[in-house]
Amino acid sequence: MATPCEYTAYSVGMGERVEVQLPLPRGRGQEACFEHGERTVELKYGLISVDDHVQEHPEVWTQRLSRERWGDRIPYIATQPDGTECWMVDGAKLPMAGVASAGAAMSDRTREPQRWSEVPKVVYDPTARLQAMDVDGVDASVLYPTVAGLAGETFGRLTDPELELACVQAYNDWLIEEWVSASPRFIPQCIVPIFPVEATVQEIQRAVKKGHKGVIFPAIPMHLRDVPHINEPVYDPLWATCQDLAVPICFHAGSSTRVQFPAYKDLSPGLAAALSALTRPVSSVQVVANFLYSRILIRYPTLKVVFAESSLAWGAYELETADHQFERQRLHLEGYDMKPSEMFHRQCYMTGWYDRSAIEARQYLGVDNILWETNFPQATSTWPTTRDRIAQSFQGVPEDEGAKMLWGNAAKLYKL
Amino acid sequence: MQIKYGLISCDSHAQPHKDAFTSRMSKAKWGDAIPYLQETTDKAHMAVVMDHPVERWMINGQVVGNRGVVNCPTVMNDPMRKYFPQYWGEVPSYVYDPTDRLSALDKDGVDGEVLFPNDPVQSGTFFQGNADFELDCVRAYNDAIAEWREVSDRYVPLAVIPYMGGIDVTVAEVQRAVKKGHKGIVMLVEPSQNLEGLKHFNDPYWDPLWATCQELNAPIHWHAGGGLRLTMPRWSGYTRNQEQAMGPAGGFSVQAQFIPNLIFSGVLDRYPRLKWVCAETGLGWVNYILEGCDHEWERRHLWTEGIVTRPSELFRRQIYVDFWYETAGIQQRHNIGIENIMWESDYPHSTSTYPESWQFVNRTLAGVPENEKKQLLYGNAMRVYGL
Numbered sequence: 001m002a003t004p005c006e007y008t009a010y011s012v013g014m015g016e017r018v019e020v021q022l023p024l025p026r027g028r029g030q031e032a033c034f035e036h037g038e039r040t041v042e043l044k045y046g047l048i049s050v051d052d053h054v055q056e057h058p059e060v061w062t063q064r065l066s067r068e069r070w071g072d073r074i075p076y077i078a079t080q081p082d083g084t085e086c087w088m089v090d091g092a093k094l095p096m097a098g099v100a101s102a103g104a105a106m107s108d109r110t111r112e113p114q115r116w117s118e119v120p121k122v123v124y125d126p127t128a129r130l131q132a133m134d135v136d137g138v139d140a141s142v143l144y145p146t147v148a149g150l151a152g153e154t155f156g157r158l159t160d161p162e163l164e165l166a167c168v169q170a171y172n173d174w175l176i177e178e179w180v181s182a183s184p185r186f187i188p189q190c191i192v193p194i195f196p197v198e199a200t201v202q203e204i205q206r207a208v209k210k211g212h213k214g215v216i217f218p219a220i221p222m223h224l225r226d227v228p229h230i231n232e233p234v235y236d237p238l239w240a241t242c243q244d245l246a247v248p249i250c251f252h253a254g255s256s257t258r259v260q261f262p263a264y265k266d267l268s269p270g271l272a273a274a275l276s277a278l279t280r281p282v283s284s285v286q287v288v289a290n291f292l293y294s295r296i297l298i299r300y301p302t303l304k305v306v307f308a309e310s311s312l313a314w315g316a317y318e319l320e321t322a323d324h325q326f327e328r329q330r331l332h333l334e335g336y337d338m339k340p341s342e343m344f345h346r347q348c349y350m351t352g353w354y355d356r357s358a359i360e361a362r363q364y365l366g367v368d369n370i371l372w373e374t375n376f377p378q379a380t381s382t383w384p385t386t387r388d389r390i391a392q393s394f395q396g397v398p399e400d401e402g403a404k405m406l407w408g409n410a411a412k413l414y415k416l
Numbered sequence: 417m418q419i420k421y422g423l424i425s426c427d428s429h430a431q432p433h434k435d436a437f438t439s440r441m442s443k444a445k446w447g448d449a450i451p452y453l454q455e456t457t458d459k460a461h462m463a464v465v466m467d468h469p470v471e472r473w474m475i476n477g478q479v480v481g482n483r484g485v486v487n488c489p490t491v492m493n494d495p496m497r498k499y500f501p502q503y504w505g506e507v508p509s510y511v512y513d514p515t516d517r518l519s520a521l522d523k524d525g526v527d528g529e530v531l532f533p534n535d536p537v538q539s540g541t542f543f544q545g546n547a548d549f550e551l552d553c554v555r556a557y558n559d560a561i562a563e564w565r566e567v568s569d570r571y572v573p574l575a576v577i578p579y580m581g582g583i584d585v586t587v588a589e590v591q592r593a594v595k596k597g598h599k600g601i602v603m604l605v606e607p608s609q610n611l612e613g614l615k616h617f618n619d620p621y622w623d624p625l626w627a628t629c630q631e632l633n634a635p636i637h638w639h640a641g642g643g644l645r646l647t648m649p650r651w652s653g654y655t656r657n658q659e660q661a662m663g664p665a666g667g668f669s670v671q672a673q674f675i676p677n678l679i680f681s682g683v684l685d686r687y688p689r690l691k692w693v694c695a696e697t698g699l700g701w702v703n704y705i706l707e708g709c710d711h712e713w714e715r716r717h718l719w720t721e722g723i724v725t726r727p728s729e730l731f732r733r734q735i736y737v738d739f740w741y742e743t744a745g746i747q748q749r750h751n752i753g754i755e756n757i758m759w760e761s762d763y764p765h766s767t768s769t770y771p772e773s774w775q776f777v778n779r780t781l782a783g784v785p786e787n788e789k790k791q792l793l794y795g796n797a798m799r800v801y802g803l
Contacts, residue, residue, distance in 0.1 A: 103716075110716050222649050231651040259646045261673035262609065264618035264681070270721040271680045274712040278676035282704060285669035286648045293654070293662050313707055314672060316744040317700025318665065324741060325661040328767070330496070334655060340665070354711040357703040357751050364744055380715055 041184045041416070045137035046403065047386070048187075048410040051252070051308045051351050051373035054179060055100045055123040056147040056171065058116055064170035073163060075147060077116055084114040087147050089167075090158050094147065097273065100124070101146045103379025105132070110270035110379065123377045126182035133185065136386045138374060139407065142187040142414065143179065144216060144252055144308065145171060151255035151308075152191040152216035156224035164193045165203070172207045180211055187414055189214035189250060195227040197234060201241045213414045214248045214306070218255035219287040231294045239300045248304040248349075248413055251287055254280040277380045281311040285318060288348070292322050292340035293331075297347050304413060309375060310350040312358030315365040319344055345369060349413065353382055356393045362401070370405045371413075417569050417803045421525040422790065423773065424797040427639070427695040427738050427760035428529035430573065431486050431512040432537070432560045434504045440556035449476040449545060451536055451553060453485060453504055463500075470502040473536035475553075476544040480536040486511060487535055488764035490771075491520075497766045511764050514567040521570060524773045526761060527794065528570040530801070531561060532602055532639050532695065534764075537576060539604055539643035543611050547580035554578045554589060562596040572599045572801050574637055579607055579614055583621060587628045599801050600635040600693070605642030605674045617674075618681045626687045635691035635736075635800060641670040664767070671697050675705050675735065682722050684730045691800060696762060697737040699745025702752045706731055732756055736800060739792075740769055741776055746784065754788055758797050 061075040075089045077099060087094040098112025105120040106113065113119045121128040133141060148154045148171050158164045172190045179186045190207030192215060193199045204215055217238070221227050228234050242249045254260070260279040263272050284307050291297060291305060322340035326332075338346075344366075351371045352358060362370060372390070375381040382389040394402045410416070417424075437451040454474040459465050461472050463483045473480045481487075484500025488511045492499045501507045510520040511534075521529065542553035554576055564571040575593035577586050590601055607614035615621040629636055646669065654662065671694060678684065678692060709727030712718065725733075732753040738760040739745055749757055759777070762768040769776040781789050797803070 110721075220648055229649060229651045229653075231653055259648065259669070261644075261646065261670075261677050262606065262616075263677075264616045267618060267680070268721045270716050270718060271723070274709075274716050274718055275677055275680050277712050278680075278705070278708050279673040281708070282669050282672040282701075283646070285672070285701075286666035289662055289666035290648060290651075292665070293658055294651070311704060311708060313704035314668070314701035317668065317698055317742065320700055320742055320744050321668070321698065322661075322665040325663075325665050328497070329657040329661040331658065331661055334657060354707060356707060357748055361744060361747060380712060 041140060043139050043407065045139050046406055047138050047372065047374075047390070048140045048142070048407040048414075048416070049133075049138045049374040049376070050142045050306070050371040050410050051144060051353075052141045052376045053101065053144050053146045053150065053378065054175065055102065055119065055377070056145065056174070057124045060147075060174045061167060061170050064173065065166050070163065070166070075167060085116055089147075089154060090160070090163060094154065096147075097269070101150075102377045103273070104375075104377040104381035104383045106379075110273065120377075126179045126186065130183055130185065132376065132383065136374060136376070136383045138376075138386065140185045140187055140410075140416065141376075142214065142373075142410070143175065143189060144250075145191060148191050149218070149255070151218050151252035153218040153224055153255045155191070156194040156218050156221055159225060161193060161196070161199065165199060168193050168203060169206075172203070172210070172212065176210050176212070187214070187416070188212045189216050191216050194218060194221045194224060197237050201237045204238075204241050204245070204247070208245050208247055212247070214250050215242055216250050216252060219251035219284070220256040220259065223256035223258050231290065231296065236299070239296055239303050243300045243303040246302075246415065248306050250306040250308050251284065252308040253284045253310060256283070259283040259286060273379060277378075281309050282314060284310045285314060288318055288344075288350075289322060291348070292343055295336075297343045298337065301346070303347060304349070305347055306349045306351065306371070306413070308351050309373070310352075312350055312352035312355040312365060312370060315350050315358060316361055319364060349409070352393075353380070354389060354393070359393050359397060359405070362397075362405075367401045367404055368409060371410050372406050417528045417798070419527050419794060419798075421527050422793055423526050423759065423777065424794040424803075425526050425529040425761040425763060425773075426693070426736075426758040426797050428531060428763040429487070429534040429765060430531035430561050430564060430571075431488065431507070431534040431764075432557060433512050434485075436560040437553065437556045440559060441552050446549065446552065448474075449549060451475045451480075451542075455503075466502055468502075471504055475536060475542065476549065478544050480538060480544075485535065486764075489766040490764045490768040514564040514571065518568055518570065520763070520770070524761065524763070524771045526763075526773060528572060528797075528803070529761070529763065530572040530599070530695075530797070531564065531574055532637070533557065533561075533576060539610065541576070541579065541604065541610065541643070543580070547578070547582075547585070550580045551578045551585060551589070555592075558589070558593045558596065558598065562593065562598060565597040572803070574598060574600045574602050577601050577603055577625075579604070579611065583624050587624050590625065590628050590632070590634065594632045594634050598634070600637055601629065602637045602639060603642075605638050605644045605670075609645070610643050617677065618683075623686075626683060626690055630687045630690040633689075633802065635693050637693045637695055638671075638674070640696040641667060642674065644670050644674065646670050646673065668698060668701050672701055672704055675731075676709055678735070679705075679709050679727045679730055680718070680723060684734050685722070685724055688733065691734055691736065693736045693738075693758075693800065695738050695760065698742060699737060699739045699748065699752060699757060700742055702737055702745065703748055706752065736796070739780070740767070741780060743780055746780055749784075749788070749792070754791055755796055755799075757792050758800070759793050
């Protein structure tokens with residue numbers, strides 16, 4: 001990728017540890033920039049947010065799926081007897097707290113919109129979203145879905161693979177047609193049919209060709225429907241394809257509620273949402289642990305794995321415990337050539353948005369393995385005061401290290 | 417308790433004697449339902465198949481624990497630290513005999529230990545029969561371990577509680593056990609997940625129990641996952657070793673979820689002097705709870721929904737966590753709260769630091785000032801348990 005910009009010239013071989021001074025942008029005239037397709041994006045603020053969510057508008061699927069073939073099984077917004085609205089997918093109500101997930105953009109952050117007319121434009125309109133990013137100091141935003149599942153899990157639950165594929169493709173096409181065409185500051189990632197793996201691979205190839213830069217996959221697909229365990233070799237073509245196309249595979253927290261603490265039925269909506277915001281990221285602990293022991297990373301040594309919305313504060317303990325257990329159980333005798341922490345540092349990323357102590361103790365996770373996000377427009381998002389939060393979290397961190405975590409690692413990972 | 421070595425283990429496991437139940441429960445009333453060791457050659461009862469007869473704990477016709485008779489690999493002279501004794505005769509007396517066990521404490525340089533259950537008491541429960549049966553089993557266990565404290569005040573026993581007979585029965589047993597010398601209780605993290613019909617932790621049903629424990633100054637203990645399973649499906653491709661390696665590396669996810677629930681349940685605000693000890697937690701991930709709960713509390717204005725105190729303040733006021741081998745968490749000790757951290761040996765389980773606990777202590781706490789070391793190694797424990 002040829003570019004006149006200072007920081008895109010920075011490239012490091014896979015697995016190498018090279019100290020590179022990454023300048024933070026310092027205002028006009030000295031701005032870094034990155035390429036995106038044909039166009040170039042300026043690095044104006046010094047933040048690439050690696051986990052934000054688009055809100056699918058009411059016609060995403062109804063416009064793209066054949067009414068004749070699918071009828072009411074197409075995802076659409078239905079009005080309920082009490083006048084509120086909800087998303088219906090394949091005839092069943094989607095378990096969302098509202099008709100959109102927009103807490104950060106609501107006047108009351110504890111309330112999700114119950115009718116489409118209440119949904120703030122900033123969550124579903126790309127032009128309005130760009131303004132919201134400017135307000136918050138975000139140069140580029142890596143996109144995850146909402147209705148299609150925060151972790152891309154919604155259509156994996158469907159038992160009809162043809163409907164699953166049709167819904168997935170409509171989302172992937174829509175994201176390119178309406179968001180990426182609006183600005184190169186949006187970094188699209190595709191969702192995929194979870195099984196059979198041939199369908200997964202074909203959709204990845206199709207989507208990457210269209211411009212998608214990452215692959216979202218629910219981390220525990222066997223909780224969605226009756227498919228093989230994710231460690232089974234039957235999934236190898238998935239890992240191989242991501243490795244070959246050099247696109248990261250992204251496991252967003254929350255793909256399965258069965259690994260989250262069951263909330264009390266009478267917990268107030270605000271507390272229930274807060275509890276879920278705590279139980280969701282840390283439910284990725286098992287996903288990370290499983291990946292470190294599964295041998296997938298050994299078989300695919302240049303595959304990059306992002307644990308999105310993981311938060312960071314438990315990462316050091318995860319790596320320390322995984323290594324401790326590795327030694328206690330003598331796993332080097334069972335065909336593991338690398339310690340879990342070594343595999344992590346070679347291939348994995350965790351993401352933070354409010355973390356402070358993990359930034360202080362960043363040597364454990366690794367300055368090269370930490371990414372930053374704003375998590376807009378979830379209620380937990382730091383928007384619109386992300387800059388303040390970054391100032392607090394990165395206090396005392398050398399400029400070059402901060403630049404890596406806030407945008408350098410992301411630019412390299414997504415080849416921007 | 418007299419401090420000679422400067423080390424109290426806040427998570428050790430007391431092994432009741434094989435006759436602990438048969439000698440205390442009515443044979444006329446319960447017959448063979450009473451927990452006892454039975455010889456078996458049934459391979460289905462053996463995690464590792466043996467070509468000789470083995471003994472297994474039997475409770476009301478069900479085998480409990482297929483690995484062996486006692487979880488005590490750290491004392492079995494197995495360099496791989498994996499062997500579970502297969503019959504009672506193999507079990508060293510310094511695991512189940514309170515007098516002999518004092519010599520093990522001395523060998524390891526440990527002044528005292530807080531006693532959680534061991535076989536056959538799993539997750540502190542006896543759900544294999546009706547409420548009467550459960551209560552009698554619970555009482556037999558609590559009586560047996562209360563006697564340890566009569567042998568030596570170096571033991572800090574914790575009672576298990578009955579669940580099936582209603583909250584009044586639970587409360588009465590806590591009162592009885594504390595009177596007998598127990599210093600706290602062990603309970604399930606989320607009872608409704610363990611037995612149908614039990615109430616969710618957040619339900620006001622439990623209020624009398626919280627009130628009683630607060631009044632008696634008896635901390636409530638959750639051990640490791642506390643009986644809650646929130647796990648990925650097993651993969652058949654893992655060896656036993658690999659699966660065991662996965663356990664702790666994935667397991668703290670559960671603790672990192674039920675502590676936020678405790679904080680957001682409102683119970684801490686309603687019972688501000690009640691202490692909660694989360695054993696076998698580790699420290700390195702605890703900042704996740706503190707930063708995460710504070711963040712959500714600020715973002716969502718949770719003081720308007722009944723959580724009037726900042727979550728990290730609630731934690732420092734009422735919640736305690738344990739460590740045994742790690743360094744990252746010790747570096748973070750001031751963020752977590754230097755008064756909220758206690759040491760544990762986990763004797764006699766496989767992860768235990770016995771019999772070289774001081775090697776682990778010295779490695780883990782290298783560079784920590786003396787006064788802080790004292791707090792972490794025994795001072796906080798003495799305060800929490802009023803020793």
